[in-house]
Amino acid sequence: MIKMDEDLCKGCxxxxxxxxxxxxxxxxxxxxxxxxxxxxxxxxxxxxxxxCALMCPxxxxxxxxxxx
Amino acid sequence: xxxxxxxxxxxxxxxxxxMPTIFCAGCGNGIVINTFFNAMEMAExxxxxxxxxxxxxxxxxxxxxxKCDSLHTTHGRPIAFATGVKLANPEMDVVVFSGDGDAxxxxxxxLIHGARRNINLTVICINNSIYGMTGGQISPTSPKGxxxxxxxxxxxxxxxxxxxxxxxxxATYVARWTTAHPLQLSNAIKKGLQNKGFxxxxxxxxxxxxxxxxxKMRSPVDMMKxxxxxxxxxxxxxxxTEEELEGKLIVGDFADRSRPxxxxxxxxxxNQKCQEGSPEAIKSAYKIKL
Numbered sequence: 001m002i003k004m005d006e007d008l009c010k011g012c013x014x015x016x017x018x019x020x021x022x023x024x025x026x027x028x029x030x031x032x033x034x035x036x037x038x039x040x041x042x043x044x045x046x047x048x049x050x051x052c053a054l055m056c057p058x059x060x061x062x063x064x065x066x067x068x
Numbered sequence: 069x070x071x072x073x074x075x076x077x078x079x080x081x082x083x084x085x086x087m088p089t090i091f092c093a094g095c096g097n098g099i100v101i102n103t104f105f106n107a108m109e110m111a112e113x114x115x116x117x118x119x120x121x122x123x124x125x126x127x128x129x130x131x132x133x134x135k136c137d138s139l140h141t142t143h144g145r146p147i148a149f150a151t152g153v154k155l156a157n158p159e160m161d162v163v164v165f166s167g168d169g170d171a172x173x174x175x176x177x178x179l180i181h182g183a184r185r186n187i188n189l190t191v192i193c194i195n196n197s198i199y200g201m202t203g204g205q206i207s208p209t210s211p212k213g214x215x216x217x218x219x220x221x222x223x224x225x226x227x228x229x230x231x232x233x234x235x236x237x238x239a240t241y242v243a244r245w246t247t248a249h250p251l252q253l254s255n256a257i258k259k260g261l262q263n264k265g266f267x268x269x270x271x272x273x274x275x276x277x278x279x280x281x282x283x284k285m286r287s288p289v290d291m292m293k294x295x296x297x298x299x300x301x302x303x304x305x306x307x308x309t310e311e312e313l314e315g316k317l318i319v320g321d322f323a324d325r326s327r328p329x330x331x332x333x334x335x336x337x338x339n340q341k342c343q344e345g346s347p348e349a350i351k352s353a354y355k356i357k358l
Contacts, residue, residue, distance in 0.1 A: 057098025
């Protein structure tokens with residue numbers, strides 16, 4: 001499961017661009033801060049490589065279910 | 069992983085009350101924080117045993133967000149302060165976070181002399197090719213022809229090749245990666261943390277607000293794509309001519325060797341002198357007193 005912390009995300013778009021399986025998409029609406037938050041629309045494609053969590057500059061992404 | 073890790077995997081190491089960070093959206097500093105923690109976990113180091121030292125600049129604000137001992141020092145002098153920390157307690161793992169303006173411009177001499185001494189520090193230099201905090205002036209690492217607020221017609225000067233400079237000054241581990249290569253960067257930081265001696269990791273990072281905006285790469289994604297396209301691994305670059313390499317970023321390991329380490333040799337000297345009796349200078353001082 002992918003969780004986004006909306007308070008931390010600054011809408012830089014790095015996760016939508018660098019996800020190797022294109023899991024994220026930018027939302028159409030602006031949030032309260034005035035940025036387009038990423039939404040994990042294709043979550044079933046996610047292989048839990050955790051690259052998005054490693055590349056998120058604001059530590060906003062949590063990928064759950066890969067810690068055994 | 070323990071149960072309390074419900075949030076982001078790096079949040080346990082960060083001061084949650086200070087988040088979100090002051091950095092602009094898409095700044096590379098956040099990626100360097102993540103890769104550092106990743107490397108620290110791989111090297112199996114304890115955050116309680118790490119001291120972070122930083123100077124002045126955007127990147128030097130990083131230690132303020134991390135739950136560990138940290139020193140925020142004067143501009144350009146983090147390596148001088150870190151030398152003191154390391155010699156006061158050689159058991160400590162001392163990490164220096166520094167920007168290109170801090171390490172290459174005002175603190176250039178501290179950098180090369182730290183490398184010459186080969187003291188056991190890990191210096192992570194976040195090179196965003198511009199002075200981000202003060203408003204986008206050209207820095208010593210700005211590429212030739214790039215635009216900045218002090219170079220409206222393009223920079224005329226040739227930039228410093230920091231990795232080559234520090235390697236030539238005698239550091240035992242030198243690597244350069246970009247924020248678009250987070251896994252390779254984590255490995256390089258891990259090697260730097262494990263290396264006994266001066267380790268220098270140059271991270272070519274994006275500054276979308278100043279460097280990007282003035283160089284037709286407005287978004288952080290554009291900048292990271294540019295960095296990924298321009299980078300060439302050192303092994304490949306060694307076989308290419310200078311004309312082919314113009315404007316390219318050479319990434320990879322620049323030095324990986326071993327040399328006597330400074331704090332160890334100093335401790336050995338102190339030990340030896342203590343066993344042989346007081347050093348001459350102390351003896352003569354006592355004599356005067358008597």
